Ligand SMILES: Cc1cc2nc3c(=O)[nH]c(=O)nc-3n(C[C@H](O)[C@H](O)[C@H](O)COP(=O)(O)OP(=O)(O)OC[C@H]3O[C@@H](n4cnc5c(N)ncnc54)[C@H](O)[C@@H]3O)c2cc1C
Ligand SMILES: NC(=O)C1=CN([C@@H]2O[C@H](COP(=O)(O)OP(=O)(O)OC[C@H]3O[C@@H](n4cnc5c(N)ncnc54)[C@H](OP(=O)(O)O)[C@@H]3O)[C@@H](O)[C@H]2O)C=CC1
Ligand code: HEM
């Protein structure tokens with residue numbers, strides 16, 4: 001079992017077990033934090049610095065020398081210096097010859113330089129073996145131990161032995177090394193910490209546009225229309241009842257958009273008669289951000305449930321109930337309508353069941369949970385239960401609308417009730433999916449997915465073409 005150091009107290013190592021000496025160039029934030037962590041894990045650390053006497057705040061137990069003296073103490077040198085200050089390393093070429101240089105640098109902008117910092121370092125001191133690593137770990141996380149977000153260390157390098165040595169150090173520090181191949185991958189690794197939720201951008205924009213559109217649609221129907229025709233001020237609806245239309249409709253629409261690409265992908269494969277041609281980029285990207293779409297949809301569903309919980313305590317609802325009670329007393333008999341009881345209880349029950357499965361989908365997408373299930377189990381939950389969630393939530397909305405569906409009395413300026421908008425994508429989707437799972441079609445699709453091709457001659461000629 002490999003020894004790794006999590007956040008243990010400095011280990012007292014007897015001399016025989018002393019681990020190798022690591023040299024760190026630069027006594028700045030990152031150099032100091034990495035040195036501190038390394039000493040904690042039993043390494044001996046020698047810092048290289050421009051002013052060894054002046055360096056303060058260094059972890060105790062560390063030695064600090066000039067760069068060239070420090071380099072002679074180890075064959076692994078971690079260059080904790082900004083790329084802009086690499087030039088002086090050419091003067092150390094002789095003492096660095098044959099050593100492993102670990103480039104930990106990041107840039108301020110994506111693709112700031114034509115080549116990666118690691119490749120630039122390899123050009124500056126060609127006699128060394130450069131490995132890229134540690135740039136995705138923050139100095140603060142190293143120091144505070146809060147490594148949850150950045151426990152993964154992407155590593156790459158042309159010399160596999162050197163890369164292995166560095167990855168062993170990563171493991172000893174309790175981090176997770178991910179081998180990304182040769183030094184060519186350094187550019188991507190350097191861009192990685194600069195991206196800001198790359199997979200969330202499209203889903204967030206789409207959700208924002210959807211919510212804004214739905215909000216104004218409901219304001220037109222439920223605030224402006226009554227004001228124009230009945231001079232009634234219903235602006236208070238913008239606080240609870242309109243958001244409690246916007247959020248559930250957005251939740252249902254986004255949930256349908258999670259499963260729509262799978263349907264489009266299936267239709268594409270049937271149309272092409274093969275699974276061996278790439279999906280168009282827009283479909284690829286859509287497929288890749290389904291998780292984010294699904295989680296945003298779940299967030300909206302939660303909001304909808306919270307807004308629904310407060311319905312009975314709303315002043316407006318209590319005022320309405322009081323009025324109904326008064327009229328009921330006035331005209332005495334008002335027998336229970338079992339059909340209305342059935343109607344309201346059934347749509348609520350469908351909503352609760354749909355929401356339960358929705359939450360289950362969200363839980364299985366937590367890495368700690370999805371890592372414990374195999375691919376088939378994951379797909380069963382995400383795909384099969386996902387569709388069941390969609391069916392239940394669509395049925396909940398249909399039942400909620402009941403007989404009002406598109407009845408002329410609900411149209412306002414020809415605009416149907418908002419919930420009708422929620423039904424467009426899910427119902428279309430479910431109808432197409434229903435057709436796709438017809439045995440005759442499903443059998444062909446399954447064969448295609450198992451590698452059968454309608455006409456391998458034509459498709460081999462077409463192979464590699466990307467779009468339709
Ligand atoms: C709350 C929530 C959380 C979610 N979390 C995640 C998550 O963590 N990770 C995630 O990936 N998704 C997540 N999703 C999105 C969604 O549940 C999954 O992507 C789900 O797998 C989609 O199922 P599908 O049947 O539409 O598509 P898939 O099962 O992915 O299939 C899509 C298409 O891929 C092709 N295909 C599928 N299987 C094969 C095969 N064996 N051979 C060839 N082609 C094939 C077919 O064309 C198929 O139509 C989440 C959704 C929600 C609502
Ligand atoms: N800070 C962080 O969280 C992370 C930083 N990194 C990377 O680590 C490297 C160091 O970052 P960080 O420690 O924050 O930077 P700092 O500016 O805090 O420290 C850089 C160190 O480089 C040394 N250095 C050598 N030559 C020069 C020079 N000409 N001008 C200035 N400094 C020089 C200095 O050490 P001395 O004075 O002893 O010579 C200085 O302390 C960078 O490449 C950064 O991208 C990567 C991941 C996270
Ligand atoms: C605990 C679970 C749920 C309960 C108790 C519930 C309850 C309700 C209630 C009471 C309404 C009527 C709201 C009103 O008249 O103001 C409603 C409407 C609606 N619900 Fe739910 N719901 C649940 C879950 C869901 C989920 C998971 C979805 C979709 C993903 C959803 C989608 C909708 C939609 C689209 C409407 C119509 C909104 C409108 O146009 O007014 N609901 N729900």
Ligand SMILES: [Fe+3]
Pocket residue numbers: 028029030
């Ligand atoms: Fe810094």
